[in-house]
Amino acid sequence: MDSLTSAAPQPCGAEFAAVSRRGLFTGAVALAGATTLVGSAAVTASAASVIPAPSVLVVLSLRGAADGLSLVVPHADPVYYSARPRIAVPADRLLAKDGMFGLHPELAPLLPMWDAGRVAAVHATGLPAPNRSHFAAMEEVEDADPGSVARSGWLNRLIGTAPGRSPLQGFNMSGGVTPTSLFGPEPTMSASEVDEVALPGEDEWDHGERRRSLRTLWDHDRSPLGRAMRSTYEAVDTFGPAKAAADTSSSYPDTDLGRALAEVARAIRGDVGIEVFTVDQGDWDMHAGLGSADNGWMVNNVRELAGAVAAFLGDLGDQAGKVTLVTISEFGRRVVENASQGLDHGYGNVMLLAGAGVRGGRYYGSWPGLRADGDADLLVTTDYRSVLAEVVGTRFGASTATVFPRFSPSSVGVMTSL
Amino acid sequence: MFQKADAYEAFMGRYSRSLAPEFARAARTKVRDPGEDIVAAYRALGIRLSRPPAGKAGDSHGATAVLWQVAGIGAKPFDWPRPDGQPIDSESWSSPSRLVASLSVHRDLAGGWWPNHGIRYPKPASWLPARTVRFDALVDHMSRLVLHQPASKRLVKACCEATGCKPRERITREHGLVRWGMPRLLTTLLDSPDFMTR
Numbered sequence: 001m002d003s004l005t006s007a008a009p010q011p012c013g014a015e016f017a018a019v020s021r022r023g024l025f026t027g028a029v030a031l032a033g034a035t036t037l038v039g040s041a042a043v044t045a046s047a048a049s050v051i052p053a054p055s056v057l058v059v060l061s062l063r064g065a066a067d068g069l070s071l072v073v074p075h076a077d078p079v080y081y082s083a084r085p086r087i088a089v090p091a092d093r094l095l096a097k098d099g100m101f102g103l104h105p106e107l108a109p110l111l112p113m114w115d116a117g118r119v120a121a122v123h124a125t126g127l128p129a130p131n132r133s134h135f136a137a138m139e140e141v142e143d144a145d146p147g148s149v150a151r152s153g154w155l156n157r158l159i160g161t162a163p164g165r166s167p168l169q170g171f172n173m174s175g176g177v178t179p180t181s182l183f184g185p186e187p188t189m190s191a192s193e194v195d196e197v198a199l200p201g202e203d204e205w206d207h208g209e210r211r212r213s214l215r216t217l218w219d220h221d222r223s224p225l226g227r228a229m230r231s232t233y234e235a236v237d238t239f240g241p242a243k244a245a246a247d248t249s250s251s252y253p254d255t256d257l258g259r260a261l262a263e264v265a266r267a268i269r270g271d272v273g274i275e276v277f278t279v280d281q282g283d284w285d286m287h288a289g290l291g292s293a294d295n296g297w298m299v300n301n302v303r304e305l306a307g308a309v310a311a312f313l314g315d316l317g318d319q320a321g322k323v324t325l326v327t328i329s330e331f332g333r334r335v336v337e338n339a340s341q342g343l344d345h346g347y348g349n350v351m352l353l354a355g356a357g358v359r360g361g362r363y364y365g366s367w368p369g370l371r372a373d374g375d376a377d378l379l380v381t382t383d384y385r386s387v388l389a390e391v392v393g394t395r396f397g398a399s400t401a402t403v404f405p406r407f408s409p410s411s412v413g414v415m416t417s418l
Numbered sequence: 419m420f421q422k423a424d425a426y427e428a429f430m431g432r433y434s435r436s437l438a439p440e441f442a443r444a445a446r447t448k449v450r451d452p453g454e455d456i457v458a459a460y461r462a463l464g465i466r467l468s469r470p471p472a473g474k475a476g477d478s479h480g481a482t483a484v485l486w487q488v489a490g491i492g493a494k495p496f497d498w499p500r501p502d503g504q505p506i507d508s509e510s511w512s513s514p515s516r517l518v519a520s521l522s523v524h525r526d527l528a529g530g531w532w533p534n535h536g537i538r539y540p541k542p543a544s545w546l547p548a549r550t551v552r553f554d555a556l557v558d559h560m561s562r563l564v565l566h567q568p569a570s571k572r573l574v575k576a577c578c579e580a581t582g583c584k585p586r587e588r589i590t591r592e593h594g595l596v597r598w599g600m601p602r603l604l605t606t607l608l609d610s611p612d613f614m615t616r
Contacts, residue, residue, distance in 0.1 A: 136501075151502075151505065167514040176489050176490060177493060177494075177497065177498075178513075178515070190492075190513075190515040200521040200522040200524070200525045200605075201521065210580065210602075212579045213577070213579040213580035214576075214609065216572060216575050216576040216579055217572065217573070217606070217609065217611060218611060221611050223508070223512075224449070224508050224509050225449050225511075226611065228512040228513055228514055228516070228517055229517055232514035
């Protein structure tokens with residue numbers, strides 16, 4: 001793990017800040033203000049909102065249930081090749097092979113970072129019990145608080161452990177509806193690009209009239225909506241440095257995920273206090289026509305994933321030392337291929353981790369062995385919450401009992417402790 | 419049809435308020451959810467939609483684009499992924515990202531900028547109740563149409579700030595407000611607490 005330490009140095013100051021922000025200063029009201037100049041309007045934002053995030057977590061959801069057995073192939077499990085005569089990835093094509101696993105060849109863009117100890121995989125992860133409905137499983141995974149009726153996702157609870165209620169602490173870069181993981185009482189932002197975070201009407205022809213008018217309408221309003229309006233001014237004003245950060249999207253693959261991660265990197269380089277980002281990559285529901293190791297649906301999706309993530313990890317500038325990326329999918333797929341060269345809904349899956357704090361270049365988890373009967377699943381030996389709890393605990397110093405209520409995580413070892 | 423519905427709503431509002439103070443107190447306390455926001459904005463502005471062509475060709479038409487607008491604010495009809503149904507409480511629709519999205523849609527509709535296929539926006543001059551009208555009287559007239567109530571002093575002030583007009587300024591078809599400033603005035607009404615709640 002020495003290579004990791006040298007690749008991504010963690011200054012003590014940042015680590016202290018991670019702890020102190022939640023621990024020592026919890027609930028403290030920041031007194032100092034910071035003046036930002038946005039357009040022609042000089043605005044004082046509360047200091048709480050402009051404290052740089054000590055750690056940043058990017059949660060990349062592979063929507064549709066990605067096949068973990070294609071992403072990280074258990075080449076030494078004899079059942080894998082007998083169960084998938086047409087769609088298996090040949091062992092001699094795999095990357096970063098160890099005695100049991102190897103990476104899909106299209107993950108090649110991530111290989112240098114794997115070798116540098118910045119990317120890791122945890123296999124046979126998932127929910128405590130199988131759930132084969134996309135919607136129900138996504139909800140269960142993202143709510144991460146089984147049995148509770150509270151509408152609050154684990155990422156919303158995570159940002160809730162930090163002081164301040166800046167809506168910039170959590171950011172959904174998929175635009176539109178906030179995912180269940182980020183939904184909850186803590187205010188968050190949602191946009192599909194950095195430039196969308198603006199107050200409509202504050203354009204090049206506006207010289208402060210718009211804001212004055214809105215304040216006349218809303219300043220007296222004490223309702224939740226009135227509070228949200230003031231919070232919006234704060235978010236928009238604080239977001240200036242993110243907009244000022246260079247747009248590097250041309251260095252990313254020209255794909256939906258490439259564009260989204262380029263925007264995430266830009267917001268991170270702006271250092272405006274965002275702790276959590278959610279990003280989606282869709283189209284993993286490969287029931288039929290998955291393709292081969294050379295071409296087809298799986299190859300295309302893995303290429304999009306690896307190309308975008310590799311570009312992202314190389315685009316973080318001086319923020320790289322605090323950014324961790326985790327992939328998660330609602331469930332895995334069957335061990336045995338179906339008659340349509342596809343894979344039906346299964347259970348266990350792989351999680352990829354990259355960036356700050358990751359003890360990379362290795363495969364984690366306990367391999368349960370595959371079975372080849374028609375309905376066989378990859379069994380789950382590591383609750384996905386154990387992986388996330390390790391990230392939350394080591395990177396944010398947050399209480400894992402708050403973020404994952406009624407859950408006792410077991411140690412995975414994929415993250416370096418603070 | 420919109421105007422009839424508005425008249426009905428206004429009548430029912432007066433009727434219900436005359437019945438019991440509980441009704442009166444219940445008005446304007448609930449934040450409009452994305453669907454209510456969009457429908458109310460189309461109605462209040464008198465926007466007309468035509469039937470879109472089938473298939474892809476219809477995607478850019480207003481009748482379809484209204485779905486992207488409501489999704490942008492946070493909830494396309496029947497799109498909420500969880501079995502518990504989309505939230506209908508005020509807190510859930512009081513997020514900054516919702517406000518940014520709502521204000522953006524209001525601006526696009528007030529300006530008649532988007533959607534721009536299969537849709538008809540009233541001409542700016544059609545908001546004038548007479549050939550010449552004082553600005554404060556125009557705001558009051560539009561407030562009755564858009565917000566179903568007379569303009570408050572606060573609203574007039576906000577509209578003056580947004581447009582640069584003085585309350586006693588005389589507005590005609592040739593005035594800059596009608597020629598290019600009407601979107602700012604309309605969006606000020608749509609972005610007010612009285613429009614965003616019901």
